[in-house]
Amino acid sequence: MVDAMSAKVLVVDDSPEVISMLNEMLTLNGFQVFIALGGEQALSISAQITPDMILMDAMMPGMSGFEACEQLKASPELMNIPVIFMTGLSDTEDIVKGFDAGGVDYITKPIRHEELLVRMRSHLGNAKRAAHAHQVMDGQGLMTLCIASNGEVEWATPQIYRIFGDQVEQLGTRLQASLQGRAPGDEPVMVQVNDDQVRCHLIDQDESGRCLLKVDDPRQPDDSTKLVHSFGLTEREAEVLLWIVHGKTNKEIAQILGLSPRTINKHLEQVFRKMQVDNRTSAAFTALQCISQRLDVSEAM
Template sequence: MLRPHPLRDVVLIVDDAPENLSILHSLLDKSGYMVLVATDGARALDCAHRLPPDLILLDAVMPGMDGFETCRRLKEDFRTRPIPVLFMTGLAETEHVLQGFQAGGVDYIPKPIRPAEVIVRIASHLRNSRLIVQTRAAIDAAGQAVVAVAPNGEVLWLTPLAQSRLRGSLDVEGRLPAALCDWLHGALRASEDRPFELLTASEELIVSRLRRGAHGEELLMIQCKVGSPEPAALMQAFRLTPREADVLYWVAAGKTNRDIADILGMSPRTANKHLEHVFEKLGVETRTTAARMALNLVTPHIAQ
């Protein structure tokens, strides 16, 4: 849905107290924000799905669905998960503050609110959120289907292209398929870059490790499998020997060095030596990157 004022940040205020809504609405409107309001958790979820705001000010204590449960539900949905949530509450006990952060909130504003502080906090979180959104949008605009995964298999964030390709493959809790999690854990233990083939209802995908993030999350690339180029094409494109081209062909097909050695009738050490020569000629350091370059000969979209 298109926003009527694309240059104005949208803030959703969720509070069951009319006087609080009035004060905050006036404050934010005068500060240049487009303001939406909801008086309970259910209306907040509906509003956030119909017109996703840039930030949510959420009252922690409300009748029915409280702010903590509302925040948890927002964070369960990929469409609303990236929206920063700032809790507003008069509950100053540590357990309530921690509960807000555990539910997915990024900040805590005590009541009664201090207008200047609220505006500064909102501006700071919007700035940080905007940088994250722009970075992910840039990745998606470049045609990269990337997903960040926590050690337990939970999807932390993903680009729209990755979301499209994984649609229907994630479980109800937003985690990767069990087989894919097992592959990732095995790859981490063995320090391997071997890709994983994921068969969905509509296509076959190639999942490759990109790198580990600053907080332990794994960044994965999701590609559509369209087949590997013939060894002759690899020889010509990368100036490889026949054996090097054979090795690269099977690397692009997702085979391990031991698999390649068995297929080509050579020792794993010889297969590894050929692969080292391939890396040198391609100017790469990992088999994932080498496979991606090989698959690009079939169609540039394979690396997208």
């Protein structure tokens, strides 16, 4: 039985039989079930309740499931909801269309209950972990975004939207074109957004080409400058500390920077001494507090 933890699931289908079957099955497995009979209604209900997951019929009269999903993903408030497409279509072109629209998975009709529950559990777990990471970054004022291999912004922290507004998608597209052949730890990428030159740091990249990036506020000193100014760190010590903030181990930092783990340990000894902390966790927390503060630019120069 799926550990649903009362997750809210929106079922979108124009078939009464499918809706009845899924409503009964999901309710028995502990989910809160909401129903929409079409794409427009799904958008309206999603805006009101923010479901934890959406099971979306691909082909419906009026607005198709593909179109509804694209509109969901265009909304910063709703874009992180995982959408699983339910379809009688098995052609590769239709499957690709579902993923291009922003779906995380698909399941073919007739629906096999156990298979659907397993897929739901997996994607709900992924969404929960991602949401926790977003909350941590949001709470610490970090400017972070994730872009897909095609340059589409999958998510971004609120600070990104506050500073760049409707230019966030443009930022993602320009970043995608500049990230070819780059790896975490390489020199920052500079992209033009309106009148600003924006410095972006590649933090991580997965096998599908999805990239996690830290973006510097163009109207603020970069994070390394803040740490150097606040704690008297060297540039290399600040660089090591920033990788600690982003969750990297000493071994990973050594690989990224082309140094030995022993050298990383030596740098961290100096970091701890200068910051007057005893461990990595305290150093990361103190660094995050420093990074989240807005400085008078003249003070950090």
